[in-house]
Amino acid sequence: MSDLYFASSNAHKFEEVQRILSNLGVNITLFKTTLEEIQSDSLSKIAERKAIDAYTKVQKPVIVEDDGLFIDSLDGFPGPYSSYIYDTIGNKGIIRLLENIESRDAKFVAIIAYCSGDNDVQLFESSIPGKISSSIEKGGWGYDPIFIPAGESKTYANVPNKDRLSHRASSLKKFSDWFMHKH
Ligand code: IMP
Secondary structure, rough: OOOOOEEEEOOHHHHHHHHHHHHOOOOEEEOOOOOOHHHHHHHHHHHHHHHHHHHHHHHHOEEEEEEEEEEHHHHHEEOOOOHHHHOOOOOOHHHOOOOOOOEEEEEEEEEEEEEEOOOOOOEEEEEEEEEEOOOOOOOOOOOHHHHOOOOOOOOOOOOOHEEEEEEEHHHHHHHHHHHHHOO
16 A cells, blocks of 8 residues: 555546556555546646545545646637547547548647645646547557547557557656655
8 A cells, every 4th residue: 555546536547647657656545436526627626626525535545647638720629628529429429520631630638637735736737749549449448449649640549559649648757757866
């Protein structure tokens, strides 16, 4: 057991976070819970509130992660609404929205929020450029089957070693650099 918790209801996310952080020398324990997700057009604000809510529940140092897929030709949509859009129109709906649109540029953003006290939150943000595929690949989870990271020919679902280049790995690296110095 470690004294750092990761609060989430998403088992896929936890699996990736745990693997990435353990390679960086940081151990985490899952606190499985559904966190308060405020409506906001700012991922940072959502992540900050989630971290405070998580701390209230765990009462130990805790990290949460908030992500967003931002599509250029849709003016950044679904961005902070990525979770809701995934649960409603899903990958099929995104592909349909981009039918006949030439520019498929997008970015995946991850914010790691750390809270070790009632209102003390540290944020670590990273963004990975890429594009939306023309069809849905098999495998992966969430938006994995439609997001092709820049420089790759396959989506997150099929790139060799997603951790090598993911938005999650990049923001966790920033977090661990700070966290290791702090301890
Ligand atoms: P949330 O911050 O977990 O609410 O993430 C927003 C949406 O992006 C959810 O639908 C997640 O499933 C999805 N998502 C976040 N990270 C990834 C990823 O690495 N691959 C695929 N989908 C992701």
